[in-house]
Amino acid sequence: YFATCARKRRMPIPIPTPNPDLKITEIKAYPTSFPVKPEDSVSLGVGRAVKRDAIIVKVTTAGGLVGWGESHHGRAPGAVAALVNTTLRQLVLGMNAGDVVGVWKKIYDKQLASHGMGAGTCLAMSGIDQALWDIRGKAAGWPLYRLLGGVSRPIPAYAGGVVLGYQPPAQLVDEARPLIEMGYKAVKLRIGDTAKRDVERVAAVRKAFGDDLIILTDANTGYDINAARAAMPGLEAQGVGWLEEPFPAQDYRAYAELRRYGGVPLAAGENHYTRFEFSRLIEDNVITIFQPDVSKTGGITEVMRIAHMASAYKIQVNPHSSMTGINMAACVHVLAAIDNGGYFEGDVSKNNLFRDELVSTPYVVDKNGCVTPLEAPGIGVEVNEEFLIKHPVIEGPSYV
Secondary structure (H helix, E strand, O other): OHHHHHHHHOOOOOOOOOOOOOEEEEEEEEEEEEEOOHHHOOEEOOEEEOEEEEEEEEEEEOOOOEEEEEEOOOOOHHHHHHHHHHHHHHHHOOOEOOOHHHHHHHHHHHHHOOOOOOHHHHHHHHHHHHHHHHHHHHHHOOEHHHHOOOOOOOEEEEEEOOOOOOOOHHHHHHHHHHHHHHOOOEEEEEOOOOHHHHHHHHHHHHHHHOOOOEEEEEOOOOOOHHHHHHHHHHHHHOOOOOEEOOOOOOOHHHHHHHHHHOOOOEEEOOOOOHHHHHHHHHHHOOOOEEOOOOOOOOHHHHHHHHHHHHHOOOOEEOOOOOOOHHHHHHHHHHHOOOOOEOOEEEEOOOOOHHHHOOEOOOOOOOOOOEEOOOOOOEOOOOEOHHHHHHOEOOOOOOEO
16 A cells, blocks of 8 residues: 555655564662752641652663653552552563553553542552553654654643742732742632632732733632531632632532532642543532643543543543652643643742752743643653662651
């Protein structure tokens, strides 16, 4: 067929490039941590940050291709890494790295289906899945967004990460100002302190920067129903774009009750696992901003399924960004490949070594507050393996 077409068009016969051997020969998870300096520590709904944890997953193929992914630490980085290095490694070794659906299904069938969703397994498999997509892109010579069916385009970003916490209103305004000058048109404020103080902080930022600034809020499960009900009118009056995770993820009744008390859209999803839990969110019709995390909910494979499912209900997807530049770069690719994508969560945390030293630059925010996906094959970041040796896991809680 190709020869006939080439003769008709007087073009040279295309010679297919040999495919590398994609048999998975090794999987290794590296738990890693670094302490947060007191001057960089932020207080939010889950406590004060004292360290940052991550799990980096490396998958190697027989053909020499290496893929990198991030599993969220789940406040237990050593345990999640051990799950990757023992049980999941044995399940996946020898499979084809290009068979992302097959690998996902095997882990689901052997680990999740018979024993519940299992947050630990979802976290662990997410890093493996990202690494496999990284390998697929490198094998094809394509950046991830193209492999997912997308096109390079500007993605609006908001200033997020572990920042903009419980400081006095004037200090909060001072912290937000350089971020807005950098180009961000939207910021996410940490609430969940008290309703009164939270609304005062939001009002101060609104007054300082005007109505054009998009203000998003995240309570990090810090509210009970009474506090959330008290805060809702003030947040609505300040034109807040969403109220994120006022309650723990599975407190469906509280979310449904809060929906009656105001018009601020409710956002959640970073702590919901797999498309099956997001299916319930669709059925409940309470949470209307979805925030799946490619390092938590089952990887890129599952986030794409969630996004396509949500698209049928006109629900916007704003992926939650995790700890490292691997996740951040992957999020931009995903947003460039879905039709219901919203904001990219730009990490403006101070001195985040997982963003600045572990990997090459994962994204750049332009003067219009937008990011574009990386063009290198796969996820597109290079990983500094020496960093993983120099920064072993630190035991203990990451928030106190």
